[in-house]
Amino acid sequence: MTWSDPRGYDPLIAVSADYSRRHPNVVIEWDKRSLQGFESTPVDELAAAYDLMIIDHPHVGSVARKGCLLALDEWVEEAALTAIANETVGKSFVSYTLDGHQWALPVDAATQVQVHRPDRAERLVNWEDVKAAAKRGEVILPMRPPHSLMCIYTLAANIGAPCGSYRDRLLDAETLRHVFDELKAVTDHIDPECFGMDPIAALDKLATDETLIYAPLAYLYKGYSDAGYRANRLAFTDIPCLGKMGPVGSALGGTGLAISARTKAPEICADFAAYVAGAECQAGLYSTSNGQPGNAAAWGSKVVNAPVLNAYWNTRATHEAAWLRPRHNGYMAFQEESSHIVNATVLGESSIDDGIKAINSAYAKSFEEG
Numbered sequence: 001m002t003w004s005d006p007r008g009y010d011p012l013i014a015v016s017a018d019y020s021r022r023h024p025n026v027v028i029e030w031d032k033r034s035l036q037g038f039e040s041t042p043v044d045e046l047a048a049a050y051d052l053m054i055i056d057h058p059h060v061g062s063v064a065r066k067g068c069l070l071a072l073d074e075w076v077e078e079a080a081l082t083a084i085a086n087e088t089v090g091k092s093f094v095s096y097t098l099d100g101h102q103w104a105l106p107v108d109a110a111t112q113v114q115v116h117r118p119d120r121a122e123r124l125v126n127w128e129d130v131k132a133a134a135k136r137g138e139v140i141l142p143m144r145p146p147h148s149l150m151c152i153y154t155l156a157a158n159i160g161a162p163c164g165s166y167r168d169r170l171l172d173a174e175t176l177r178h179v180f181d182e183l184k185a186v187t188d189h190i191d192p193e194c195f196g197m198d199p200i201a202a203l204d205k206l207a208t209d210e211t212l213i214y215a216p217l218a219y220l221y222k223g224y225s226d227a228g229y230r231a232n233r234l235a236f237t238d239i240p241c242l243g244k245m246g247p248v249g250s251a252l253g254g255t256g257l258a259i260s261a262r263t264k265a266p267e268i269c270a271d272f273a274a275y276v277a278g279a280e281c282q283a284g285l286y287s288t289s290n291g292q293p294g295n296a297a298a299w300g301s302k303v304v305n306a307p308v309l310n311a312y313w314n315t316r317a318t319h320e321a322a323w324l325r326p327r328h329n330g331y332m333a334f335q336e337e338s339s340h341i342v343n344a345t346v347l348g349e350s351s352i353d354d355g356i357k358a359i360n361s362a363y364a365k366s367f368e369e370g
Contacts, residue, residue, distance in 0.1 A: 001031050001046050002054040003038035005200060007108070007223055008255065011291030012054075015276050018285055026268055028052065035198055038255075039146060040336065044068040047260035051269055054255045055104055057095035061329040063258075064099045070259040071101035075270035084277045087296045090319045096256045098327060104256030105277035107286070109294035111250040111322040112154045113315045115203060115215040115224070118235040127155075127182060127242040130216045134189040138213040141186060142202040143195045143346075145339030150251040151217050152342055155179045157249025157323040158242045164326040170338075170363040173356050180345060180352045182242055186216070187346045195343055207232050216240050219253045220315055222292045225308035236311040238318045248321040254294055330366035337362050 002008045009032050016028035031050070033041065043059045047068040055063075063069050073081060084105055085093045092106035116123050124130055133139050141151070156163050161175045170176070187194070194202065199218045206212050207230035217239065224234040238247035257276055259269040275281055282295035287304045298304045299312040299319075325331070338359050345355030 001033060001050045001052075003255075004032040004034055005221070005223075006290050007221060007292045008032070008038070008054060011286045011289040012276075014289035014291075015281055015285055016272075019272055019275060023268075026272075028272065035200060040332070042332075043258070047258075047262060051260050051263040051265065052272070053258045053260065054107070055258045057104070057252070057254070057256060058325050058327050058331055058335060060096055060098045060103045061327045061331055063103050064101070065329045068261055069103050070261050070263070070266055070270070071103065072105060072259065072270060072273065073102045075259070075266055076102075076105070076274045080274045080278065083279070084274070084295075087279050089294055089296050089299050089316070090322050091252055091324045092254050092256075092294045095252060095254070095324055095327075096258075104258035105273050106254060106294040107257045107276050107282070108255040108292050109299070109319055110220045110253040110255075110292065111315075111319050112150055112217045112239060112253070113220050113250065113318050114237050114239050115206060115218050115234050116237070117206065117213050117232060118309070119232060120213050123235070123237045124214060124216060124240040126240050127216075130214070130240050131182075131185045133214050133216075134186045137189065137211055139186060139190055140197075140202050140206050140209075140212050140215050141190050141194050142197045142199045142215070142218055143187065143190075143343060144198045144201075145343065146335050147198060147219075147339075148195075148342040148346070149335060149339040150253075151183055152176075152179055153251040153323060153325065154217055154239065154249055155182055155242050157251075158239070158245070158247075159249075160243055160245060162249060162323050164363070167367050168364050169360040171360075173353075173360070176356050176359070177352055180355065184346045184352075195347070203234060204230065207234055217250075220292065220311065220319075222308045222311050223290065225311045227307070233309065235309050235314070237314045246321070247318040248323075250318050250322045252322040252324050326366075328367060330368065334362050334366035 089109040096104040279297035282293040283298040
């Protein structure tokens with residue numbers, strides 16, 4: 001099971017066919033689900049039906065507790081695992097490491113970056129520029145849950161106050177109030193439709209709209225830089241900074257390839273996972289088949305960067321300094337609940353003080369399941 005965007009489906013079809021050519025007795029077929037399903041469907045439900053799954057790293061707390069996935073450190077050769085760990089962009093590899101085991105291998109790297117229309121303007125440098133552009137009606141921002149909460153995460157970490165360091169609160173009230181103020185200064189001037197948009201919908205709009213120029217925080221989708229993918233190409237660059245430390249703290253995304261503990265072919269699945277995550281495949285067939293690689297060998301390649309307006313080179317600093325979301329067992333329910341709290345707060349349906357109390361309370365409660 002993978003997800004339905006071309007970035008999540010096309011490369012797996014290609015590499016699976018290639019693997020079958022090398023191993024004629026193996027056939028790998030892929031189903032796909034929506035982005036919303038990818039972000040929210042419990043992994044144990046997928047593991048009951050599929051051998052191989054593309055998963056999101058915040059699920060690993062539940063995975064580790066329920067035992068529904070193979071611990072890949074017990075099935076992938078140590079040399080291959082070490083190579084993948086060393087070659088992974090940023091924290092993508094460790095995002096799937098928990099309780100002493102590796103629950104997935106990173107095959108795709110992404111984090112919140114900046115997106116703009118290069119035919120109309122240059123990138124924005126800082127958050128003050130973003131607020132000014134928003135007042136001019138030039139900004140789109142995907143705020144559909146969970147992406148609204150991701151904006152809070154990114155802005156907080158960018159000013160040196162990463163969320164989730166304590167069990168009793170997501171962040172101290174004063175800092176969280178500052179982050180809400182800065183986010184609201186932008187969301188007050190965006191189209192209300194943004195609150196129903198995920199990054200794909202927002203980038204589709206940005207690529208075709210006659211007035212929009214910037215999506216200051218949106219996950220990397222390299223396809224929008226490909227010639228002919230949409231009416232206009234989009235450029236991906238490092239995030240505009242609210243703080244003074246550069247493009248640090250972006251909320252990490254990306255995907256990992258995991259294996260069900262119920263599979264009857266663990267050796268084959270483990271070999272396939274290591275093949276897909278390895279440098280040769282990532283910088284070769286995976287990238288040329290519409291994939292967005294997670295391996296540094298691909299990210300550093302001139303050949304891989306050329307078709308996508310150097311999207312990997314131009315966002316590398318942001319990816320290397322990305323912030324890793326909490327991954328404890330109760331986290332996923334918190335992420336869903338708090339994303340809606342963020343939206344209610346910036347829309348003025350509740351006060352910022354009430355929003356802060358609700359988020360911090362929900363975060364503390366999320367550990368009760370851990």
